Amino acid sequence: MEENKHVTIYDIAERLNLATSTISRALKDHHTISDKTIKKVKKTAEEMGFVPNTLAAGLRGNKTKTIGVLIPTVTQPFLSSLISGIEITAQKSDYTVIIMQSHDSYEEEVNMAKSLYSNRVSGVICSLAMETRDTAHFHQFSNNNIPLVFVDRVPKDYNTFRVVIDNYTAGYKATKHLIEQGCIRIAHITAGSELGNLYNERKRGYIEALKDHNVDIDEKLIINLNSVTYEDGVKASNALFDLDPIPDGLFAPGDILAVSAVQTAKKRGIKVPEEFKVIGFNNDPISQIIDPNLSTITHPAEKMGKAAAEIIIKNLKSSKNDDAKEITFLNTEVLARESTQK
Amino acid sequence: MEENKHVTIYDIAERLNLATSTISRALKDHHTISDKTIKKVKKTAEEMGFVPNTLAAGLRGNKTKTIGVLIPTVTQPFLSSLISGIEITAQKSDYTVIIMQSHDSYEEEVNMAKSLYSNRVSGVICSLAMETRDTAHFHQFSNNNIPLVFVDRVPKDYNTFRVVIDNYTAGYKATKHLIEQGCIRIAHITAGSELGNLYNERKRGYIEALKDHNVDIDEKLIINLNSVTYEDGVKASNALFDLDPIPDGLFAPGDILAVSAVQTAKKRGIKVPEEFKVIGFNNDPISQIIDPNLSTITHPAEKMGKAAAEIIIKNLKSSKNDDAKEITFLNTEVLARESTQK
DNA sequence: TATTTTTACGCAACCGATTGCATTTGTTGT
DNA sequence: ACAACAAATGCAATCGGTTGCGTAAAAATA
16 A cells, blocks of 8 residues: 655655755746756656645635636536536636536525635625525625626626626517517416526516517416426416417427426327427537427527626636626527427 | 734743643543633633644544545536535544545556645545546555545555445346336446446346346447547437337446437437337436436435545554455446437 | 946745643542 | 543644746856
């Protein structure tokens, strides 16, 4: 059992008969160190298998080159793509990413925020838990000048960076697309949520599009859900199909819901898209698997991740206390596929 | 701009006129500290908004209560479920999880392993990158007594913990299922990979099942891929459908491949399962979305994650140098759905 | 050659929590 | 009332890089 103690700069210093400060600077190509020494140090460090202790550096400098990511779950395609984007950008600037899942629980979110703070992350990227109504647990970051970026599910009353899509416009576009495909009784599924007002926004877009195109707004066609699981979607769809007449279109604010509607329709012998057209949201992988292929709204997950990480890194570099916490809007598009074909 | 400096145990000590050692111990319910003091300290800590600095503790104790996870990507359903399992277990014991993606690149894997080591993770859970042929970059963990668990895509010649399924048996079961459903010309798609020999194992199971049931082994029905993307699957399927006669069954070692085969079949007017039965692998979400629903082999991702994390934590607690690095096998099952119905 | 400037490196404090050991306070026994 | 012992707390070193400041050596200038 080789119990190699970690190699430190002290070990290198001793071997080369230099001061630790010299080693430290040499490893960072500090200009006051001669090229000869730098080469010598680096070579020796390599030979001895030196790996810097991030903790020590972080403790001393009170910064860690770590970005904390706090999201509901990693298993949703949108969120795992978001992570992917964050990670790609972070890695380019040599940042490490810590990922924590709130599982949409407020309590867990509070704990994990504390844990991230405890780990002295340099910046935080967060998509709020469904349950979250209060954002006080993020003050610890704001107050200590730790850049904080909310993504997608963002609080509306918090002065910090936000990376989002324009949910209103996206909802409008989706609904307009259905209208253009000939729908006149368009249903909508929505979900209640105080802080993450994205469903409300999508609904607003839906309503406005109906108004603008003189399509009747029928409250019976709007179903309100507490969560957006497949099962909820099935229930909502069945409720819609129990109506007489059934709606001829549906704007579902998520592909899972849309897929559940398509499958429920098929089960009940309702033809998609002939009798019932559906447009989803997110462009999840399943949207291309289902038959008929699902029309949907693109949700630029990876781009959003990259944008969020870039904001953090840029902010960390400039270290100016930019009070301007801008909101970044990314584009969405209608992806017309089979499920809304005329 | 409130520039709150972080509250430390020194601040608490000063306020209460106690030594930092007392504070530190009080916060951990050390038995040598009186209940009165403990309560007082905890209350004050709470009031002052104290959050322990993980870095300082980690530096001092040379342990961080952090588990490093090094996987190809977070966007695959299997891997994101794996993470989920790891996270759930880790959280129960108050461990933090750092996730890094190798993107199936050997070079990135080497770098990130170094980064994890640099961050002094307490343990490491890894699923190897496709490219990886050499595991020397994991010695730094083994040599320093940092528990290392490989999951799913594991090296065969490395004496450390491994959590896997029995790919051979799974492949055997899948193939046997097709035979039982009446298939006699069963195709198979496989992928080359030195270290992660799981495709080879699945193929072995396929071959053995054919032999055991006196079904002809036809090399033309075995397609070898370099990667397992949807596009590759389409190519492979088309190659199979170009044969005359076409195979009547396919064991695809991944649901993406299986789905691509089903869709390709449908496009070419081949009826699934009547003319062509397919069984996949993993039980990804898409397997329940596709029409017909895909028969598949369960792959207990979350369980594997939990098991891996438990091994790490258990090992860290006992701190015995267990030389017995056991291999944990988890069960798989055939999930018979529509795509293999008689 | 003496003096100023530049270059290269060393010294030591520092970050914040932990912990072995020393010390003080409190309690029990006689 | 005093030794003997237990309980509660303090002291100070430690983990490993980082960095401001000081200084010796080398190079440039007078």
